[in-house]
Amino acid sequence: MRQLGTTLVLPAVAAGIVILAGCGGPAGAVPGTAVPGTAVPAPVSAGQAMPGMSMLPAGAPGAAAGPAAPVATDAVSIQNFAFSPATVTIRTGTTLTWTNRDQDPHTVSAMSGAFHSPTLNTGQSYQHTFTTPGRFDYLCTIHPFMTATVVVAP
Amino acid sequence: MSTPAGGAGGPEAMSRRQLLRHTAWFGAAVVLTVTGGEVISHIGGTPTATAIAQDPHALRFVQISDSHLGFTGSANTDVTGSFSRAIDQVNALGSRPDFVMHTGDLTHLSTSAQFDQVRQMLRGLRAGAVFTVPGEHDSIDDHGQRYRAMFGTGTQGDGWYSFDIKGVHVIALVNTLALEKLGHLGTDQLEFVRNDVAGLSADTPLVVFSHIPLFAMYPAWGWGTDDATQALSHLRRFSSVTCLNGHVHQLFTKTEGNVTFHSATTTAYPLPHPGQGPGPVPLTLPAGRLGAALGIRDVTYRTGRHTLAIRDQKLA
Numbered sequence: 001m002r003q004l005g006t007t008l009v010l011p012a013v014a015a016g017i018v019i020l021a022g023c024g025g026p027a028g029a030v031p032g033t034a035v036p037g038t039a040v041p042a043p044v045s046a047g048q049a050m051p052g053m054s055m056l057p058a059g060a061p062g063a064a065a066g067p068a069a070p071v072a073t074d075a076v077s078i079q080n081f082a083f084s085p086a087t088v089t090i091r092t093g094t095t096l097t098w099t100n101r102d103q104d105p106h107t108v109s110a111m112s113g114a115f116h117s118p119t120l121n122t123g124q125s126y127q128h129t130f131t132t133p134g135r136f137d138y139l140c141t142i143h144p145f146m147t148a149t150v151v152v153a154p
Numbered sequence: 155m156s157t158p159a160g161g162a163g164g165p166e167a168m169s170r171r172q173l174l175r176h177t178a179w180f181g182a183a184v185v186l187t188v189t190g191g192e193v194i195s196h197i198g199g200t201p202t203a204t205a206i207a208q209d210p211h212a213l214r215f216v217q218i219s220d221s222h223l224g225f226t227g228s229a230n231t232d233v234t235g236s237f238s239r240a241i242d243q244v245n246a247l248g249s250r251p252d253f254v255m256h257t258g259d260l261t262h263l264s265t266s267a268q269f270d271q272v273r274q275m276l277r278g279l280r281a282g283a284v285f286t287v288p289g290e291h292d293s294i295d296d297h298g299q300r301y302r303a304m305f306g307t308g309t310q311g312d313g314w315y316s317f318d319i320k321g322v323h324v325i326a327l328v329n330t331l332a333l334e335k336l337g338h339l340g341t342d343q344l345e346f347v348r349n350d351v352a353g354l355s356a357d358t359p360l361v362v363f364s365h366i367p368l369f370a371m372y373p374a375w376g377w378g379t380d381d382a383t384q385a386l387s388h389l390r391r392f393s394s395v396t397c398l399n400g401h402v403h404q405l406f407t408k409t410e411g412n413v414t415f416h417s418a419t420t421t422a423y424p425l426p427h428p429g430q431g432p433g434p435v436p437l438t439l440p441a442g443r444l445g446a447a448l449g450i451r452d453v454t455y456r457t458g459r460h461t462l463a464i465r466d467q468k469l470a
Binding site for chain 2: 080081082102103104105107118119121122141142143144145146
């Protein structure tokens with residue numbers, strides 16, 4: 001069921017690029033950005049062929065917030081291959097806006113098929129108005145390990 | 155899922171006879187080098203790649219990958235230029251390759267204009283043939299229809315195929331269409347693999363191309379294929395299987411029993427090592443460092459001598 005209120009908006013391209021530039025090259029010099037406790041399988045060979053890569057975790061601190069408590073907001077950021085906040089709780093009738101702040105394209109696609117954005121390139125946004133209560137799990141169809149949830153209260 | 159990187163499935167998983175044959179064919183002559191003569195890894199290998207390349211009976215092919223035409227981020231502001239240099243570098247190899255395989259993510263957004271551009275650029279390759287497999291960026295929102303319209307001629311199913319050349323059996327798989335966290339082949343394609351190799355002698359060297367790795371390189375980022383183990387089960391009786399993939403934008407090599415996996419680098423932009431950082435976010439390297447992270451791969455196989463050499467070269 002395609003719902004009303006689905007629009008594609010294209011502002012904020014410049015803003016997205018500025019943010020990305022801010023967490024690009026210079027981030028490698030920021031101490032403490034490495035994610036602790038992640039298992040890194042050592043390359044069997046030829047890992048050395050990429051000099052410099054190992055010193056560039058290049059993560060924006062805080063953007064990779066794990067499964068946190070539900071957040072009341074009408075804006076979801078897509079950054080560092082994650083929807084943030086990962087779970088939002090809204091009231092029926094609320095319009096949510098997703099904005100892609102990655103250099104990679106992403107989509108916002110309900111697993112139930114209830115809504116499906118076009119491909120969002122860097123800086124592009126997508127809006128959807130939730131007219132029925134319920135729990136909506138969604139993912140990026142290009143990177144389906146990116147999952148998140150919208151909880152719509154009556 | 156196949157065995158996690160660095161896990162079980164070592165030599166004990168294959169018979170001693172298989173191991174010896176495999177080593178004779180592959181382990182003795184794996185050569186990983188970069189341009190400018192700087193040797194990164196050189197395992198055994200009495201016959202150098204150069205000597206093999208001069209053998210008229212040798213099979214020589216090139217793998218290029220992840221050109222992402224249409225990408226405009228800071229990680230590479232000129233992906234067209236770097237892909238063009240990669241093509242020039244292939245054309246400058248000592249001898250004309252029998253074929254060039256692009257292992258997917260030809261485009262960044264699957265637009266018709268990007269497909270037109272990449273096809274036009276691939277026509278500049280001087281090679282016996284040019285093949286492709288699709289990446290997930292080549293099948294956005296249309297299950298690969300635009301990709302197959304341009305590159306699917308002569309393929310089966312959703313774009314998979316195989317061929318024989320100079321004693322080697324080559325299989326090209328599509329694992330980017332039915333994504334559920336990981337790459338996926340599906341029952342039709344698994345059946346294709348089973349039938350495709352059914353009549354082959356176990357001595358036939360197999361080379362398998364796919365975009366997403368057929369081994370579990372880093373499943374949390376989707377770097378694996380959920381039903382690859384079933385496909386590989388059909389290849390277990392062969393003395394040597396070489397799987398070449400893209401997708402991860404970095405060199406990585408792993409051996410599981412009779413199968414050796416080689417992830418290729420990209421011509422567009424590097425990605426982090428597995429698990430370093432929040433996700434597979436394009437890396438913007440300091441000025442002047444990008445070229446060293448990009449590259450091409452050329453592979454040589456000499457019939458009879460059962461030697462194979464893989465050279466990974468930085469983008470010039």
